[in-house]
Amino acid sequence: MEQRRLGNRSVGAIGFGAMSFGGMFGATNEATSLACLDAALDAGIRHYDTANIYGMGVSEQIIGRWGHRDVHLATKCGIVNGPPRTVRNDELHIRQCLEESLSRLKRDHVDLYYIHRRQPDVPIEDVAGTMARLVQEGKIGGYGLSEVAPATLRRAHAEYPVTAVQNEFSLWSRLPQLGLIQTCRELDVALVAFSPLGRGMFGREPLKREFRSGIDFRDTNPRFVEPNFSANLAAIAPFRDLCADRGWTVPGAALAWVLAQGDHIIPIPGTRTAEHLRDWTVADLDAADLAAIDRILPAGFAHGDRYGDQQMAFVERYC
Template sequence: MQQRRLGDRKVGAIGFGAMSFGGMFGATDAATSLACLDAAAEAGIGHFDTANIYGMGVSEQIIGRWGRRDVHLATKCGIVNGPPRAVRNDEPHIRQCLEESLRRLNREHVELYYIHRRQPDIPVEDLAGTMAKLVQEGKIGGYGLSEVAPQTLRRAHAEHPVTAVQSEFSLWTRLPQLGLIQACRALGVAFVAFSPLGRGMFGRAPLKRDFRAGIDFRDTNPRFVEPNFSANLAAIAPFRDLCARRGWTVPGAALAWVLAQGDHIIPIPGTRSADHLRDWQLPKIDAADLAEIDRILPPGFAHGDRYGDHQMAFVERYC
């Protein structure tokens, strides 16, 4: 697998998002998750991403059981599940969450530690100062920010260099191209694209609307409710046809498109099954292919917002 820089080391250009290990998209079990992690490492994936709220610690516990020390590992804190849902960026809370995560991960150090969402009433310079202390203490290798505006990144980076920024980015979510991806490139910061496969919409087969109510948040997500869901399936169908004609897998082509948007971009698709990793094989695509994909799926084609209003509460908006 091709390599891309993440902080002070290079990792596989495709990382792995472990959100689904917490059961947030469907039933899973430890044995299946561990087998998936093994298969991902064998495929050349070297960066694994989790968070303290994925299954309320379950995802971190699975990775801790896995016990690999030769991979680049990221986890996150900042979101406090409610009700009501809240965000905390104060130093005592960050330190407590980090210690709890390290115990679950069976580690004394994590390579990358994200602030999952920013608390608006804490200056980002103070937040960066807290993260700098954790770097100096050897608790973390570097820090990241998630779902922030370009100006927040610049302010934090001026206080202490940011390793990575993580935001949703895919064929149907392109907001980061309106400033954030460019700011990361200018500062030498990795851009980590989560949900690069549209939470299953760009999977091997058209998604069925059989989400578990109260567990799978897609059940109430604007893009996955009718009439938006059927409209999105119809809009993506020509892209599926293109992939079939070219001999590409749909997930592989979607990931190749993301990677083509910048050499500092690292997508982190997720899965609960080792079998799905085969679909992530990247086709060779050229400028003509990219133009055809953009013709079929132009910016803004998606029906519905990517989050419901309650989930947008702590996402920084800049356009």
């Protein structure tokens, strides 16, 4: 697998997002999750991303039981489960969450530690200072920010260098192209792209609207609610036809498009099952292919916002 730089390490150009192990997209079980992690390792994936909020620790526990030490591991803190859901970025909370995560992960160190969401009334310089102390203490290898504006990244990076910024980025979520990708490149910060397959919309087969209410958060997500859901399926259908004509898998082409947007971008698709990993073989796209994809799926084609109002509460908006 192609290698890309993440802080002072080289990792595979594609990582693995473990949110679904916590049941965010429907029921799963530990045995299936462990088999999925084994398949990811066999596929050459070496960067694994989780968070304390995924299943309220379940995702971290599974990775801890998996037990591989030769992988690059990232986790996050900052979101406080509700109701109401809120965020905390104070040093006491960050340290407490880190110790809890390390216990679940069965580690004394994590390679990358993110602030999952920014607390607006805590100066980002203070947060960067906390993370710097954790690096110096050997608790974390580097730190990251998630869903922040380029201006926030600049302020944090000036206080202590940021390793990575995580943001949703895919064919139908392109906000990072309006400043974040460029700022990350300028500052030599990796951009870790979560949901690069559109939460299943760019999966092997067209999605069916069979989301379990109260379990799968897509059930109330604007892009997956009618009439937006059907409109998005129709918009993506010509892209599926293009993939079939060119011999690409749909996920492989979607991942290739993300990778082509910058050599500092590392997508982290997720899945609950080993079976879906076979579809992640990255398509070989040339300039003509990229142009064809952009004609079929131009920026802004998606129907509906990527999050509902409650989920957008602590996402920084800059455009």
